Amino acid sequence: MQKSEIKTTCSYCGVGCGIIVTNDPKNGVSVKGDVNHPVNKGMLCSKGMNLHYVVNDTSDRILYPEMRWSKSHPKERVSWDTALDRAAAVFSSIIKKHGPDSVGFYISGQCLTEEYYLVNKLVKGFLKTNNIDTNSRLCMSSAVAGYKKTFGEDSVPIAYDDIELADTFLITGANPAWCHPILFRRIEQHKEKNSKVKIIVIDPRRTDSAIAADLHLQIVPGTDIILYHALGKRLIEKGYADNDFIKNHTENFNLYKDLVMSSSLEKASKLCGISVNDIKLAADMIGKAKGFLSLWAMGLNQSAIGVDKNTALLNLSLLTGHVGKPGSGPFSLTGQPNAMGGREVGGMANLLAVHKELNNPVHRKEVADFWGIEDEISEKPGLTATEMFDALESGKMKAIWIICTNPLVSLPDSRRVEKALANAKFVVVQDISHNADTSKFADLLLPAAGWLEKEGTMTNSERRISYLPKGINAPGEALSDVEILTRFAKKMNFSGFNFNTPEDVYKEYCLMTKNTTIDISFLNYNRLKNEGTFQWPVPDYGHPGTPRLFADKKFYTPSQKAIFNIPTAIENTSEQPNNQFPYILTTGRIRDQWHTMTKTGKVSRLMTHIPSPVLEINPIDAYKASINNGNIVVVTSKNGTVRVKAKVSDTIREGVLFLPMHWGKQLENDLNRTNNLTNTLVDPVSKEPDFKYTTVSVSKY
Ligand code: SF4
Numbered sequence: 001m002q003k004s005e006i007k008t009t010c011s012y013c014g015v016g017c018g019i020i021v022t023n024d025p026k027n028g029v030s031v032k033g034d035v036n037h038p039v040n041k042g043m044l045c046s047k048g049m050n051l052h053y054v055v056n057d058t059s060d061r062i063l064y065p066e067m068r069w070s071k072s073h074p075k076e077r078v079s080w081d082t083a084l085d086r087a088a089a090v091f092s093s094i095i096k097k098h099g100p101d102s103v104g105f106y107i108s109g110q111c112l113t114e115e116y117y118l119v120n121k122l123v124k125g126f127l128k129t130n131n132i133d134t135n136s137r138l139c140m141s142s143a144v145a146g147y148k149k150t151f152g153e154d155s156v157p158i159a160y161d162d163i164e165l166a167d168t169f170l171i172t173g174a175n176p177a178w179c180h181p182i183l184f185r186r187i188e189q190h191k192e193k194n195s196k197v198k199i200i201v202i203d204p205r206r207t208d209s210a211i212a213a214d215l216h217l218q219i220v221p222g223t224d225i226i227l228y229h230a231l232g233k234r235l236i237e238k239g240y241a242d243n244d245f246i247k248n249h250t251e252n253f254n255l256y257k258d259l260v261m262s263s264s265l266e267k268a269s270k271l272c273g274i275s276v277n278d279i280k281l282a283a284d285m286i287g288k289a290k291g292f293l294s295l296w297a298m299g300l301n302q303s304a305i306g307v308d309k310n311t312a313l314l315n316l317s318l319l320t321g322h323v324g325k326p327g328s329g330p331f332s333l334t335g336q337p338n339a340m341g342g343r344e345v346g347g348m349a350n351l352l353a354v355h356k357e358l359n360n361p362v363h364r365k366e367v368a369d370f371w372g373i374e375d376e377i378s379e380k381p382g383l384t385a386t387e388m389f390d391a392l393e394s395g396k397m398k399a400i401w402i403i404c405t406n407p408l409v410s411l412p413d414s415r416r417v418e419k420a421l422a423n424a425k426f427v428v429v430q431d432i433s434h435n436a437d438t439s440k441f442a443d444l445l446l447p448a449a450g451w452l453e454k455e456g457t458m459t460n461s462e463r464r465i466s467y468l469p470k471g472i473n474a475p476g477e478a479l480s481d482v483e484i485l486t487r488f489a490k491k492m493n494f495s496g497f498n499f500n501t502p503e504d505v506y507k508e509y510c511l512m513t514k515n516t517t518i519d520i521s522f523l524n525y526n527r528l529k530n531e532g533t534f535q536w537p538v539p540d541y542g543h544p545g546t547p548r549l550f551a552d553k554k555f556y557t558p559s560q561k562a563i564f565n566i567p568t569a570i571e572n573t574s575e576q577p578n579n580q581f582p583y584i585l586t587t588g589r590i591r592d593q594w595h596t597m598t599k600t601g602k603v604s605r606l607m608t609h610i611p612s613p614v615l616e617i618n619p620i621d622a623y624k625a626s627i628n629n630g631n632i633v634v635v636t637s638k639n640g641t642v643r644v645k646a647k648v649s650d651t652i653r654e655g656v657l658f659l660p661m662h663w664g665k666q667l668e669n670d671l672n673r674t675n676n677l678t679n680t681l682v683d684p685v686s687k688e689p690d691f692k693y694t695t696v697s698v699s700k701y
Helices: 051-056 080-098 113-127 141-151 160-165 181-193 224-237 243-249 253-261 265-272 276-288 306-319 339-344 361-371 385-394 414-423 437-441 481-491 502-512 525-531 619-624
Strands: 004-009 018-024 028-033 103-107 132-134 168-172 198-202 215-217 292-296 329-332 399-403 426-431 444-447 456-459 464-468 583-588 614-617 632-636 641-648 656-660 694-700
Touching: 004 464, 028 051, 080 103, 080 399, 080 426, 080 444, 080 481, 103 113, 103 385, 113 132, 113 339, 113 361, 113 456, 113 481, 113 502, 132 385, 141 306, 141 329, 160 181, 168 276, 198 276, 215 276, 224 253, 224 265, 224 276, 224 306, 243 306, 253 306, 265 276, 292 306, 306 329, 339 456, 385 414, 414 437, 426 437, 456 502, 464 525, 614 619, 614 632, 619 641
Parallel strands: 103 132, 103 399, 168 198, 168 292, 198 215, 292 329, 399 426, 426 444, 583 656, 614 641
Antiparallel strands: 004 018, 018 028, 456 464, 583 694, 614 656, 632 641, 632 694
């Protein structure tokens, strides 16, 4: 075999950097940034530039299907036919006995669009349940709901090229310097060249993003809406509202104005822990901006009031008229590489493909007709991520099929997830790696092909669709997810799964988008291979794609106007600190690790940055608890315990603790698993968990 080179997209975060992969049969795979790619222009972050180690090291890979005939038997190697015959028999018999809602699928924002589409068709169209949800529920479901409430549909309006056109950046509840590094590098480069560019960061921690900012508002966790309203009030008072835009293109402004004008900067200052001067300074930076970009991520989304936080932030863009114009707009940073693709194909329990709504009978019929199914799609919303595991624990749900995600480490309250998986009658885990802790609970373990080992498409955070070619063969008997799901559908005797390749699946999906707001019916693999990436919609053959939505100021609401939303909750509804649990624990990512470390944890050079989990604690809190830097500490919540080293640092607010979410291996009696602690609250609308606010105690071990 000859050395070969292909162009593809990074498999980690939603930035979607272009990568050139060289496959040398002698030395394996190597990677470099694609200098011609519109997103990263040759740059890669530490995770991306070390991707080849993950691909070349196959020591952890699942190589063939493994199955146990009962919970008391060990797993043994079986053929694909035996594995999928059993899966079909068990799913059929459980559905026959307990109904379709007794089974569910839990999938991933790392699935390619074709896989996402196919499994949704299988579950919603043919298994007749809407119990299919994705780990994107943990990531951006609050942003989806916020966009829908404001713009009428889940639509990220900006393009990354707006970065170089903006002059004020409001980064709130995000640390892009570590979690979206290439985008942040573009912001830094823009600022280096333009002294007028201002960066505001709102975060209880002084992160690397905050260090690079002109203004860091070190907020008390949970008070974001209060701060956004204070900013809104100041913007109105100082005459920064865009009255033309508000009058002609929005609804509900008077209600919003009444609400924010009744707030007080002094009160906000006290509750948010930010000086009145800094609130005024931030409002001035926003108000004077010609291009204003707000960027946010999990700090807003992972909250019991996550949707309200989102709409309160979006209101600031409406108030200043910064939507649909160059350098402006509200920009939700997606965590996963194809979270956006999953949203497009209706990857969550309450959605249908192509932005159609499950609660709309016309939409359900349109989708059913397109799939050629006679019975209706169930109107009952499916169980969301955390609800599915509750249902397994209580016995309402009997079987779960988990694809490309590791809920034992990533879901809140890990002990409950353990109980749920132990209580399930049948667990299928379809993954690439034995390192995923969840695989220990599998009755059926299916080896999947990974990045580079299959073809398909992904959509990044700016709606940019890329084609990812297959560059190498998967090890052992691993198959692509499309192949596994198609074979299963055939074992179930479902019609409508005559797909031979992922391209066949993509053609069907593209056709389904026709005449919708995300129309890509004129896109295909050939165009993506020959012409490069496209931002949806791409509604005709010659269309170059759409960098920016709403340039015509027509939104997707019935009135075509954007909506100022009034939050149902202004103050945080999370459990508040008390004598027993006086601290607020917030969790998040670190620079060189990805999710539950099944991939980045294999790369020794990525382990050198932060080799083990540490608890960040403010010096005043550490002094009160007699904790010194490097001491082993015990952190306890009502759900569990974690034992880690302390890092005493004034980078974190007094009263707040931080733990990285990645670790979860069964080391030291699993006492390094952060989600042992996290609470089970979710936002009432988005059902996104409240990872950023758990009350805990801390003491020296
Ligand atoms: Fe990959 Fe994201 Fe890093 Fe780009 S910024 S190289 S997409 S992990």
